[in-house]
Amino acid sequence: MRLVIARCSVDYAGRLTAHLPMAPRLLLFKADGSISVHADDRAFKPLNWMNPPCSVKESTDDDGTEIWTVTHGKSGEKLVLRIEEIQHDSTHALGADPGLQKDGVEAHLQELLAEHITTLGDGYTLIRREYPTAIGPVDILCRDGEGSTVAVELKRRGDIDGVEQLTRYLELLNRDPSLSPVKGVFAAQEIKPQARVLAADRGIACVTLDYDALRGIEPDTPRLF
Amino acid sequence: MRLVIARCSVDYAGRLTAHLPMAPRLLLFKADGSISVHADDRAFKPLNWMNPPCSVKESTDDDGTEIWTVTHGKSGEKLVLRIEEIQHDSTHALGADPGLQKDGVEAHLQELLAEHITTLGDGYTLIRREYPTAIGPVDILCRDGEGSTVAVELKRRGDIDGVEQLTRYLELLNRDPSLSPVKGVFAAQEIKPQARVLAADRGIACVTLDYDALRGIEPDTPRLF
DNA sequence: CCATAAATGTCGATT
DNA sequence: AATCGACGTTTATGG
Numbered sequence: 001m002r003l004v005i006a007r008c009s010v011d012y013a014g015r016l017t018a019h020l021p022m023a024p025r026l027l028l029f030k031a032d033g034s035i036s037v038h039a040d041d042r043a044f045k046p047l048n049w050m051n052p053p054c055s056v057k058e059s060t061d062d063d064g065t066e067i068w069t070v071t072h073g074k075s076g077e078k079l080v081l082r083i084e085e086i087q088h089d090s091t092h093a094l095g096a097d098p099g100l101q102k103d104g105v106e107a108h109l110q111e112l113l114a115e116h117i118t119t120l121g122d123g124y125t126l127i128r129r130e131y132p133t134a135i136g137p138v139d140i141l142c143r144d145g146e147g148s149t150v151a152v153e154l155k156r157r158g159d160i161d162g163v164e165q166l167t168r169y170l171e172l173l174n175r176d177p178s179l180s181p182v183k184g185v186f187a188a189q190e191i192k193p194q195a196r197v198l199a200a201d202r203g204i205a206c207v208t209l210d211y212d213a214l215r216g217i218e219p220d221t222p223r224l225f
Numbered sequence: 226m227r228l229v230i231a232r233c234s235v236d237y238a239g240r241l242t243a244h245l246p247m248a249p250r251l252l253l254f255k256a257d258g259s260i261s262v263h264a265d266d267r268a269f270k271p272l273n274w275m276n277p278p279c280s281v282k283e284s285t286d287d288d289g290t291e292i293w294t295v296t297h298g299k300s301g302e303k304l305v306l307r308i309e310e311i312q313h314d315s316t317h318a319l320g321a322d323p324g325l326q327k328d329g330v331e332a333h334l335q336e337l338l339a340e341h342i343t344t345l346g347d348g349y350t351l352i353r354r355e356y357p358t359a360i361g362p363v364d365i366l367c368r369d370g371e372g373s374t375v376a377v378e379l380k381r382r383g384d385i386d387g388v389e390q391l392t393r394y395l396e397l398l399n400r401d402p403s404l405s406p407v408k409g410v411f412a413a414q415e416i417k418p419q420a421r422v423l424a425a426d427r428g429i430a431c432v433t434l435d436y437d438a439l440r441g442i443e444p445d446t447p448r449l450f
Numbered sequence: 451c452c453a454t455a456a457a458t459g460t461c462g463a464t465t
Numbered sequence: 466a467a468t469c470g471a472c473g474t475t476t477a478t479g480g
Contacts (some may be wrong), residue, residue, distance in 0.1 A: 001230075001251060001263075001265045003228055003251070005226075005317045005319070012458075014458060015329075015457095015458040016327055016328060016329035016330060016457095016458055017327070017328040017329050018325055018326060018327045018328065018458080019325070019326045019328075020322075020323070020324075020325055020326075021323040021326075023319075023320070023322055023323055024317075024318075024319045024320060025319065025322070026226060026228070026253075026317075026319070028251075028263070028269075030263075030265050030266055030267075030268070031265040031266060032265070032266035032267070032268065034266075034267075034268035034269060036268070036269040038226075038253070038255075039255075039319065039322035040226045040255050040256040040257070040319040040320070040321075040322065041255055041256060041257035041259065041277075041322070042255070042257070042259065042475090042476085043253075043255060043259030043260060043261045043271065043274040043275060043276050043277075044259075044261065044270075044271065044274055044276070044474085044475055044476090045269070045459090045475060045476075046269045047322065047324075047325050048325065048458090049268065049269040049458080050458095051268045051269075051458090051460090052268065077458080087317060088315060088317060090313060090315075092230045092249075092251075092312060092313060093249075094230070094248075094249045094250065094251070094264065094265040095248070095249060095265070096265075096266075097245075097248055097250070097264035097265065097266065097272065098245070098246040098248055099245075100243055100244075100245055100272050100273070101243060101244045101245075102241055102242070102243045102473090103241060103242045103243070104240075104241035104242050104473095106470095106471070106472095136469075136470085155471090156471085156472090156473095159454095160454095161386065161470090164386075164389050165470085192453075192454080193453075194360065194361075194453080194454075197360075198360075198393075237473075239473060240472095240473035241473055243473080267460095267461095268460080269460090270460070270461090273473090274473085276473095276475085302473080327458090329458090330456075330457080330458090331455095331456065331457090332456090361454075361455080380456095381456085381457085381458095384468090384469095385468085385469090390455095417467075417468080418467080418468095419467085419468070419469095
């Protein structure tokens with residue numbers, strides 16, 4: 001990893017065109033070949049970057065300004081850095097990273113809800129998780145207290161896209177006479193107002209899930225609402 | 226901006242739980258208070274980070290290991306860094322960045338297409354951009370050569386989602402007798418095959434836009450196809 | 451401040 | 466290569 005602090009201007013030409021006026025910035029060269037240009041704010045996103053694979057060509061302007069031209073191997077995208085003044089330049093050997101271990105994403109929510117399917121209502125029974133269809137797996141398929149089939153779409157954040165997704169599943173599932181009629185439940189930790197409106201318009205029920213509460217329930221203690 | 230290269234382990238507890246085993250990494254402290262942890266790969270994406278506003282508390286473990294606890298002001302998210310060995314530590318004054326100037330994003334495409342609405346066909350006239358509806362603004366509303374209302378959904382990359390979005394608008398607009406019948410046009414720099422199929426199925430026309438050509442047209446010279 | 455939509459989204463799995 | 470869905474999405478914009 002090479003760290004350069006320098007006054008530079010940047011021009012990107014690729015998926016869009018972008019320009020950064022001359023100013024002091026951090027240039028981050030990683031071992032994977034990627035390059036990113038950071039200002040002194042925003043933790044996550046650099047001002048400009050180039051993904052690997054890419055190559056750097058160093059050259060010099062008429063007036064002696066150093067120019068680094070970064071070209072992406074496949075797409076031909078280009079990043080042109082004009083380097084006016086280097087304040088710092090150091091290289092460090094880091095080695096391969098053991099990597100990030102994550103916990104608590106949608107997969108876990110699905111497990112929990114499948115385990116506590118009565119969260120959706122009294123008498124609910126699980127048919128199966130990841131019920132396969134031609135257009136992809138339905139997160140959870142179950143039956144309600146009256147024996148009707150229910151398709152559940154699960155999200156951490158319930159957006160309008162999720163409702164569309166569930167709508168497609170319902171349309172498909174309802175063509176199967178052995179399942180039809182299939183009801184829809186849109187379940188998420190948080191459901192956006194627009195998603196709620198669209199779901200209501202399509203006759204889809206909305207359920208907000210409390211992750212901590214679900215995790216806290218004893219496996220054999222169904223919770224009633 | 227402070228650059229630290231150190232062997233560290235990281236624990237994040239917030240929207241999810243995540244752990245990074247002890248390894249050498251770059252710690253990037255920015256002037257806005259944000260912190261990011263980078264490995265020597267994964268392009269510009271940090272392994273872990275904390276957005277401002279957040280505060281750092283330094284402490285020491287029983288066995289003398291330095292511990293930096295980063296807490297997010299609002300959400301209470303936490304990032305705990307255990308620092309074993311510092312290889313490098315330098316601070317640099319960068320100042321405020323003039324910022325990135327972009328060209329070629331959807332907003333710009335919309336301006337250009339509105340200005341050259343006859344790109345869609347001879348006789349087209351603009352009604353307005355960002356035509357408001359209950360479920361969000363239609364990118365462009367216009368009339369074709371025969372006086373029919375046309376709703377245009379604009380994307381840089383035309384995906385299936387965009388067709389769904391336009392479909393929702395059309396359904397709503399067609400409930401208004403003063404506008405109905407409203408045709409749909411899906412316009413993008415690039416339209417994915419599936420999006421094209423779905424659009425055709427819904428009677429929506431597809432138009433691929435040439436950004437450079439649009440920009441090159443003289444304002445008062447309509448282009449005919 | 452909340453809600454929404456765009457993004458050079460990125461990333462991974464699957465076909 | 467294309468598609469699909471998740472992401473601690475992040476970021477910008479408008480109310």
